[in-house]
Amino acid sequence: MKESTVLELNDLVKAIEEEFGVTAAAPVAAAGGAESAAAEQTEFTVELTAVGDAKIKVIKAVREATGLGLKEAKSLVDGAPAAIKKIFLKKTLKQ
Secondary structure, X not given: OOOOOHHHHHHHHHHHHHHXXXXXXXXXXXXXXXXXXXXXXXXXXXXXXXXXXXXXXXXXXXXXXXXXXXXXXXXXXXXXXXXXXXXXXXXXXXX
16 A cells, blocks of 8 residues: 555545445544644545445455455454554655
C-alpha cells in the first residue's frame, strides 16, 4: 500500500465500492476551524464494518489491500468491525 500511487488507491476504492455496494465519504467538518484541518488530512483508516454474504470476496479484497496471508486476512474479516489499513496519502503524492 505504501508504494501505491494515488490513482491505484483510487481504483481500489472504486472497486470496493462497486463490489460491496458501499461508498467512501470523507468526514464532514462541524466548525469553520475544523474545515481547514480536514482539508489537510493526510492519513485515513480503512475500516471493515460488516462482511455480509460475500465473505470470500471480502477476504480476497482484504488480502489484496493489506498483503496479508489467507489465515491472517480471514481472522481480520472474522473480527469485523476492525480497522484494516492506514493509508498515508501525503507520502504517496510525493513519490
